[in-house]
Amino acid sequence: MKPMGPVPPWFAAEENMLLIGGCGAASLVDEAGDTPLFVYDIDIVAAQVRRLRDAMPPALSIHYAIKANAFAPLLERMVPLVDGFDIASGGELGYALNAGMAPDRISFAGPGKRDDELTAAISAGITLNLESEGEADRALAIAARLGKTPRLAVRVNPDFDLRGSGMRMGGGAKPFGVDADRAAALARRVIDAGADWRGWHIFAGSQALDPMALIETQAATIDLAARLSDDVGASPPLVNLGGGFGIAYFPGDERLDIRPIGVALDDALEKRADILKSSEFALELGRWLVGEAGVYLTRVIDVKQSQGETFVVVDGGLHHQLAASGNFGTVVRRNYPIAIANRFGREPSDEPVSVVGCLCTPLDRLGDKVALPPVKVGDLVAIFLAGAYGASASPAAFLGHPPPRELLVG
Ligand SMILES: *Cc1c(COP(=O)(O)O)cnc(C)c1O
Numbered sequence: 001m002k003p004m005g006p007v008p009p010w011f012a013a014e015e016n017m018l019l020i021g022g023c024g025a026a027s028l029v030d031e032a033g034d035t036p037l038f039v040y041d042i043d044i045v046a047a048q049v050r051r052l053r054d055a056m057p058p059a060l061s062i063h064y065a066i067k068a069n070a071f072a073p074l075l076e077r078m079v080p081l082v083d084g085f086d087i088a089s090g091g092e093l094g095y096a097l098n099a100g101m102a103p104d105r106i107s108f109a110g111p112g113k114r115d116d117e118l119t120a121a122i123s124a125g126i127t128l129n130l131e132s133e134g135e136a137d138r139a140l141a142i143a144a145r146l147g148k149t150p151r152l153a154v155r156v157n158p159d160f161d162l163r164g165s166g167m168r169m170g171g172g173a174k175p176f177g178v179d180a181d182r183a184a185a186l187a188r189r190v191i192d193a194g195a196d197w198r199g200w201h202i203f204a205g206s207q208a209l210d211p212m213a214l215i216e217t218q219a220a221t222i223d224l225a226a227r228l229s230d231d232v233g234a235s236p237p238l239v240n241l242g243g244g245f246g247i248a249y250f251p252g253d254e255r256l257d258i259r260p261i262g263v264a265l266d267d268a269l270e271k272r273a274d275i276l277k278s279s280e281f282a283l284e285l286g287r288w289l290v291g292e293a294g295v296y297l298t299r300v301i302d303v304k305q306s307q308g309e310t311f312v313v314v315d316g317g318l319h320h321q322l323a324a325s326g327n328f329g330t331v332v333r334r335n336y337p338i339a340i341a342n343r344f345g346r347e348p349s350d351e352p353v354s355v356v357g358c359l360c361t362p363l364d365r366l367g368d369k370v371a372l373p374p375v376k377v378g379d380l381v382a383i384f385l386a387g388a389y390g391a392s393a394s395p396a397a398f399l400g401h402p403p404p405r406e407l408l409v410g
Pocket residue numbers: 065067068086109203205206207242243244245284285286287288388
């Protein structure tokens with residue numbers, strides 16, 4: 001038997017049928033037409049945003065990094081909940097604008113922006129988080145051709161890391177942003193070229209569960225923004241502090257306590273240098289806002305034995321929910337929380353089972369030797385914490401199975 005991560009505490013059942021947004025899992029599958037199905041509960045997202053706003057300084061802006069989940073109905077509902085969307089491609093620019101987010105509340109980060117993406121971004125009037133001097137030159141040239149004043153922020157590769165981060169995005173040599181010692185010169189250059197300089201984007205890492213690590217990183221980020229701004233000799237309109245808030249996927253993980261982070265951030269902002277006094281500050285979060293709001297539902301196609309081990313074979317797999325298979329940014333494979341949706345709350349059997357997907361590869365393991373109630377063909381397997389980096393980050397074309405269905409509830 002191997003442990004699995006904690007099922008988020010608010011999930012309940014009616015007559016042993018898992019409820020998502022108040023609806024039974026089986027009826028949601030009927031409504032969507034079939035499995036495999038991602039269900040996202042917007043009320044959980046809204047509650048998460050409220051919790052964040054309650055904990056953080058009131059003036060802090062909350063941005064949503066839409067790469068975590070760009071399902072159109074979800075984005076539309078998030079527009080009024082957050083203060084901005086962060087995007088990472090020209091495709092996501094289309095999603096953000098279609099959802100109704102105002103262009104001046106969209107910012108675009110990511111290395112390797114093509115000229116057509118820069119053109120679309122500058123035409124739409126969104127902010128580009130510049131990843132390099134070369135990108136700045138191309139953006140300025142495109143803006144001149146379009147006769148537009150571009151909104152340009154400088155993404156900084158900080159000289160520190162987010163400790164305990166699942167995915168490091170700062171510190172050391174990185175493809176992201178401009179090294180801290182060259183960032184001020186780049187900001188000065190875009191100001192002198194007549195661009196609308198929007199400030200700094202400093203993103204140091206992702207998926208951290210230690211409040212102290214986040215507190216240290218935010219303090220270091222504010223200090224760095226102050227130092228860089230002094231070097232530029234101008235106040236940044238916006239300091240994007242990055243994000244990095246993690247969620248508890250695995251056995252032993254504890255949910256991140258955001259309250260001490262809010263207290264420390266309030267204090268750090270209170271004490272900030274004069275040059276940042278009029279700046280707006282923002283957090284950009286993806287996973288933490290939406291991850292817990294999603295459940296991946298997939299149906300049991302076969303239950304089979306091999307050399308004393310029981311395999312539960314489902315009609316979904318890593319082509320939809322790569323992260324649960326352990327092949328997306330984790331070093332050691334561990335179990336996401338899993339349940340049999342139509343036997344939710346029933347006693348697990350003594351015999352562990354492995355839940356495997358329908359792909360013909362040993363990588364496609366969604367649950368390794370987990371304790372579940374006795375499983376039958378036709379049962380619905382629920383994999384929790386599927387609201388972020390599921391459908392948007394899995395190799396859907398691999399092996400030619402259909403894409404997952406997606407449904408928003410609440
Ligand atoms: C991916 C990404 C995010 C979101 O990260 P999460 O771990 O989902 O919160 C935010 N900002 C940038 C620049 C990113 O690349």
